[in-house]
Amino acid sequence: MATDLSVILPRVLIVSRRTLRKNKFVDFVGEYHLDLILGYGAVPVIVPRVTGVHRLLESFEPIHGVLLCEGEDIDPSLYEAEHSGLSPEEFEEIRRLHASDTAIDKEKDSIELGLAKLCLERNIPYLGICRGSQVLNVACGGTLYQDIGKEVPKKRPECERVVHIDYENYDGHRHVVKVVANTPLHHWFQESLDEKKMEILVNSYHHQGVKILAQRFVPMAFAPDGLIEGFYDPDAYNPEEGKFIMGLQFHPERMRRPDSDEFDYPGCPSAYQEFVKAVIAYQKKLNCSTALPPKPLKLDQEMENRRKVIVRSFFIAKDMYTTGRGMNPSKESELEAGAEFLESNTVLSLQQENRLKQMGATVRNGSSYFQRLKMNEERDRAAKTLMRKMSVEQLSELMSFYHTMGQICSEVLDKKLHGIVNDVGSC
Template structure:
């Protein structure tokens, strides 16, 4: 039994790589925690490399059954800032932010282009989308939301000191946690329900690796968690959330895949992998849904249109006969009609009927060339037929005198037999 192509069986989740410098050259990478979870729950991760120009050929990665965006530098502020919504940061403050967060503030326009195209593709087609950290910010901006360019400078300066907290700790990168309050009735509440502390506040601790975050949440989204400083740590589209039906549009500012105990692969909470589990469930359902709707529907014939096309088609082959018998010139309008025959031959050249007569076709082509080699009529025919590929010319030579009659007879039978 032939081995089936797994890409036609397992759903495909597209993930965009992040670019970094290693040994004086650029390398692309995606964190393995993401890949492991996607594979473990039954999908295939397809890595889109962050390469110049790749945003122009994203259709080459089709079919896309899900998109996971995660990790990367700051989103280019030009995507969400305007003269009506400009940054609160002064040039001096921006310089200070760039120095403090130098590894994140280098804008990557190519990665932005790739990821915003993918985000909009998901929104247009309702393809399942999971955004982690930067991926959640891309999702919010793609839907019309905005970001804080720097949380500490823009948000915390307006808060009393006891409400401020660190969202980034370079000295304790993986171990840093801060409190969040989970909103009741949201998917996040459902996933972490057994681990949430407090009867009313529904709190838990999450990791944090970011200096930017959601400033204005896009209208289509509902918050799922807030940090004590008011920053939104998770959101989703309630109108596009039903994993069993292939619906999943969500952004998480924290990294549930990396919320693991020290020197262990054990998660902080049993709900941590649920984001990936439910996301892949939606991806599987989405693949099943689009596969079920891709079945070819019966063609409904328009008999009037068929008759009109039949007459034009017969006329196109009549023109070929006119060239052979007498005419030295053909009106431009007639030349356009001849293209109809050309298109017909394109679609018909692989049919069993034409293939079975290829030998006869080649013999008649030789005879035709001998008689017309140096005649004015031959020159005229070469001019008109010169735009056609050799295969089409071969078929035309063999059947140009009879094709009109055959097409007319067959179409008459189809039209009148089905009417």
């Protein structure tokens, strides 16, 4: 039977872009994106830009990664754009110059912002290319320039002015970016960078860009005019552990030499390679967390007998404490098992460990501890008087604390018993 790779390989969602062809809308995704995702070991799943899809995103589960790429301008109302100071005439000129980009697509905005926020909530790997980087910044509270050419200050020296889009030389146009040291972009392009200049040439197909970078992100590259060309979340970047949240304003997948599939730099495909690495790791983590619950632990006879002795030891100690009866000398040996277990098998904080050792001392000498309890009756009465004055919320918090301590003790005990069983099984 043929292997179903769509079940085995992780799934990367990519939202299509809509265009008009022969009087009908057609959805498409750039083939370079699909080739790289598939080539590095994931399955690209295209989310069509169709009305209502933003309400059906759960239907595309499981989602192991999201790649968002090119598209129209994001609706300015979604990032509460500050007054740009542009005149109506300038807006009209922008719409004329960038007619294919300025037609707002609110459905695509809803789909992509929904996916971006889902990734941020679940720590799903996310790679944003061009518009996808802008979507990521907006989803996290950042803002955009509505038009770089009109809004970025023009008082910069000639050497710092940048053309970010050239319709006459669409694929061949390049401009310099300065790479920030010790960022993923630096590591990917390290062999192509001069240590002093730290510059590479990138393609550029956009008239908008990051204005205010969301607080969680760190820049990875700047254009000479100061525009951020790449950013990432350092707290959500570790591909081996399934963490990857990043935006690139340029298109590394299209940075290829004329009439060739050879990349401009060896580091160009690294963003996709590391992204898919994170996607694969995320899928493994997701599969582990959603796996069927483990079968009940079965101990061999010797371990089962040991467990029963420990349980009985704690039961006797609890009975002594709650009833106030002294210790029966004949049961002293049975109490020792619980005391030894508490002292040698509980890994908690120092304060908790000291408390449990005190409990161990109680188990060893129940009658002596009971006498001390009697001596502390006045303290107990004072505590009860204080508790009567406490509010319901305060008492609830106190009970919650002791309940949590009980849960921690139970979890540690369970882990220790599992560890003992695994050690026995490996012998």
